[in-house]
Amino acid sequence: MAFIAHPAKIGSAHQSVKTHLIEVGHLAAKYAAKIGAQDVGVLIGLLHDLGKYSKAFQDYMQLIIRELGANYDPDLDDVDSKSLKGKIDHSSAGAQWIFQNLLPIALKAFPDRNSTDQKLATAVVQILALCIASHHSGLIDNLPSENGAGFLARIKKPDAQTHLHECIQVVDAEVISSVEAIATAEFIKAMVNKLKSIVSIDLSNDRDIVAAFNLGFYTKFLFSSLIDADRVNSADFENPDYSQHRHLKPDWTLACQRIETFVTTLKTRNTVDEIRKQISDNCLKRAVDAQGIYSLTVPTGGGKTYSSLRFALHHAKKHQLDRIFYIIPYTSIIEQNAEAIRSVLQRDDDPRPWVLEHHSNLEPEQQTWHSKLVGENWDAPIVLTTMVQFLETLLSGGTRGVRRLHQLANSVIVFDEIQALPINCIHLFNNSLNFLAAHCKTTAVLCTATQPLLHQVQNEHKGRLHLPTGNELVPDVGELFQQLKRVEILDKTTVAGWSLEEIAALALEQLQLKQSCLIIVNTKNWAQALFKSVQQTKQVETEALIHLSTAQCPVHRKLLLARVRQRLDAGLPVLCFSTQLIEAGVDVDFASVIRFQAGLDSLAQAAGRCNRNGRQQTAQVYVVNPAKETIDLLPDIKVGRDTTKRIFNEFKGQDFLKPEVMQQYFQYYFFDRSKEMSYPLKATATNGANDLLNLLSVNARNSSSNTPLTLHQAFMTAGKAFKAIDAPTQSLIVPHGEGKALITDLCAVNKKFDAANYYQLLRRSQKYSVNLFPNVWEKLQQQKAIYEIADGEGVYYLDERFYSEDFGVCTEPCAEQHNFVF
Structure with a gap:
């Protein structure tokens, strides 16, 4: 009998279960090999769709072919048809095989019930079974909760529903023999040693948050390898031409040649250009260093994009890495940076694009068959995406985001404007990046003019960033800031606050005096209201008056920014009202800036849009406080603003942009918000768990000494909580x-x-x-x-x-x- 995994289009051959399992196993092994887990990849790939050998599932395949057509999702567990009603579970059989066959081997290999080795051995079994059982839903919770039965319920599911016994009787010999060749005591012992080294844990301490988080992250990495392998194989079956464009190793030697050629074309016209060249040369010099976590602390306008690209390309060449990521806080600068990189690297006759821009998730949260075939998996030499997309990959539930996780291994990740990292994700981010750097051959570069103190956060046991000595890519940061000082911040706040009319009048005054003025506000309502107020005065020509916000699509903003730059370069009047999206690295040079009071890091970024190229000896950023501003639901802005008030009082008359002042700001800011860094949760949404870090590590509220499970993480509950609260767009x-x-x-x-x-x-x-x-x-x-x-x-x-x-x-x-x- 021919067992069908995926029905084909009319006139083509169906994909057999055997072919699908073997090919997914091969791909999953390739992805999991990045953390030394090739055999794990093969094993979970071979077993993930074992349940498709059941008669019930094959009847379903025939139904699809007869009634529904090849575009229907063959992986759907729910079937609703007159010919076949009910559910066909094809993801539990493989998980049950792992548990029934590998667990006895693990316990025999490590018989001491109280030993760390036995806990790790059972963890190996649990991780493999968990990945297989979860490959349609996203990682499920390990322990029972009010919202779900948990992992053991899936393992104990009746054979009548999982069809394990039936499937084992008919599974292709090549598949089961390959599985049995791997699933041995030697495999378990090797995996236990691997876990000891990769998560560095003493499981006798059940409250070790970082250790438990690492074990969960390792699980997610293997799960990502399986999910992407499954999706890629399905897409390549539907469109065989896809496969020839995948997994191509970038020619970093060629890329390095091109950026060095580009660097020779940059003119040194003034002191700012000289300093930019020094920064770039320092990055080149450090590119041959070992992999790890680095910082690039450069004043705004210091040329971070090209300098970090120079480091990343030469570093990727030196260490034979797979790709480079740019993680950017706002979609507004993805296109700008992408164009800058393309101008250096891309040629018309190149066989493939160098750069992929991933702006947003147009794919549905609940994956359809179509979206599974075309979903974005970051398979490109250089990927530019947002911090939201990056955090979704690390933390969200389901399968859409996590399939990309394995791509972060063997790479350089450049975090542009790292200070924009959400405060509630700091411990989760720190632990994730520490794991990637320590175990996944990942190099990270934290770029900003306002370096947050991620390595000095309170509650070290929850996760501090591991920054090695000498991690800063440029020497003498303080001297660098002094050399590039082009702007002063003027505190123009008042007790009563500024009215809409007063701020509009100040903007018009600055436009008349300086020919260009940028006004950065905290909310879209204020940006629109000021635009309309000035528009109604009819004192500014239509082409000179511009509004920017994230309510505009990237192409729209690109056109508006092009108009801004064109007018600035031509010396024509420009008055621009924008939300804070313009602060994060947007390359514009206004003669004057007005900034609504906010965090000192935001004020520094606003200053980077003023006198960027040093055309004036010193320019001004005017900080104003609107009389009526509703930011109670924007704690990042509100707490930042209040902390800045304190800094203004303590450092009155000094340069607010000095690195030591910024360090003091972050110390105050982080101290005030230290309790928010673990992603606090509402107890009603998560069965009483107090934060996301807890759910993804020790899961203390639901843990019990009676459970035989080593992993306690509530992956699905955490994923839903993250989606519901942090990234609801x-x-x-x-x-x-x-x-x-x-x-x-x-x-x-x-x-x-x-x-x-x-x-x-x-x-x-x-x-x-x-x-x-x-x-x-x-x-x-x-x-x-x-x-x-x-x-x-x-x-x-x-x-x-x-x-x-x-x-x-x-x-x-x-x-x-x-x-x-x-």
Whole structure:
């Protein structure tokens, strides 16, 4: 009998279960080899779809072929058809085989019940079974909870539902013989030694948060290897041409030659250019150093993009790495940095693009068969994405984000503007990055002008960043800041605060005096209100008045920023109102800046948009405090603002941008928020757990000495909590420019599905997408302004009446008047 894993298109051969298992095992081994776990990859790959050998599943395959067509998801556990009702579980059988066969071997190899070795041996069994059992849902919770039965319930599921016994009778001999050849006592012993070295733990201490987190992260890495292998194999079966473009080793030698050629073309016209060259040369010199975690602390306008790229390319060449990541706080500068890198590296005759931009998740949270085939897995030489996407990869539930996790190994990760890391993710970030650097051949570079003290946070037992001695890539940071001093921050705050009219008047005054002025505010409402206030005065020509916010899609913002730069270069008037998105590395040079009071790090970043190229001897950043500003729901801004008030009082008359002042700011800021760094949770949402770090490590609230399990992590509960609280935005495509045509094409391609075309359309659509918070999404749905490209597809687009050329996405038709309440 031919056992079918995936039905083919008409006229093509179906993919057999045997072929799918062997090919996934090969791919998973390749990915898991990055942390020395090749055999684990083979084993979980061979067993992940063991349940597809059951008669029930094969009947389901025939149903799909007869009634539903090859575009239906063969991995779906839920079946709803007149011909076949109920559920077909094909992910539990492999997990049960692991538990039933490997656990006795593990216990025999390490018979001492109280030993760390036996705990690690049972952890090996648990990790493998957990990855297999979870490969459709995302990693499940290990222990029972109010929201789910937990891992052991899946292991104890009746054979009548998992079909394990039946599947073992008919499984292909080549598959089961390969499984049995690996699943031995020698394998268990080797894995125990591996775990000892990779997580460095003493399991006698059940409260060791970092140790337990490391064990969980190792599990996630293996899970990522399986998920991506499964998705890649399915996509390559649907479109065989895909495979020839995967896993290509970048030519770092060629890339290094190109950046060195580029560097020779840079002119040294002034002192700023000379200092930028010194920074770049220092980065080149340090690129041959060992892998690890480095900092690049450079004043704004110091040329971090090209300097860090120079380091990353030469470092990747030296250590034969797979890829380079740029993790950026806002989508607003992905395109700018991507273009800068392409200008150095890309040539028309190159066989593949050097750079991948991953702006947002247009894929649905609940994966469809289509999205599984075309999902973004970061397989490119240089990947630019956001901190949100990076954190989703580390922390979210499901399978969409975690499939990318293994790509972070054997790489350089450049964190641009690391100070923008969310405060509630600090311990989770520190522990993750420590693991990647220590065990995954990952080098990290923390770039910023305002270096946060991640290695000095309180509660060391929860996770501090491990920064080695000599980690700073440039010598004498203090002297560097003095040399590049081009701006002074002026405290113009008042007791009563500034009114809307007063701030607008100051902006117009600065425009008249300096010819260009940038006003950076804390909320979108203020940006729009100031824009409208100045617009109504009719004192500024239309082309000179610009508004920027994340409610505009990346292409829209790119056009507006191009207009800004063009006018600045030509000496024409420019008055720009923006949210803080413009602070994070956007390359603009205004003669004057007005900044709403916020954290000192934000003020320093705002200063980086002023006199950037040293055209004035000293320029000014005016800090103002609006009289009516609603930021109670924005704790990062509120606490930062209050801490800055303290710094202004203590260092009155001094240079607020000096590194030692910034260090004092972060010490105050981190002390005030130390209890928030573990991602605090509402007890009602997580069965009483107090924070995400707890759920992903010791899970103390639900742990019990009676459980035979070594891992206690509540992976699924943690993933849902993270999604619900920290990254609740949802993406939709907006009808700006080419976005209209892309929406039309996506709707058309879904009627006759073509994975290759759909994939390219989704990638192109990222630049025409906007991420919306739930309250905005709900308002637009009430207005019937959001549409799905096809029922159940999970990809959405916006009614064009709700997209403004001035402001982007609006919650009312754009012709209507907007009212802003302060």
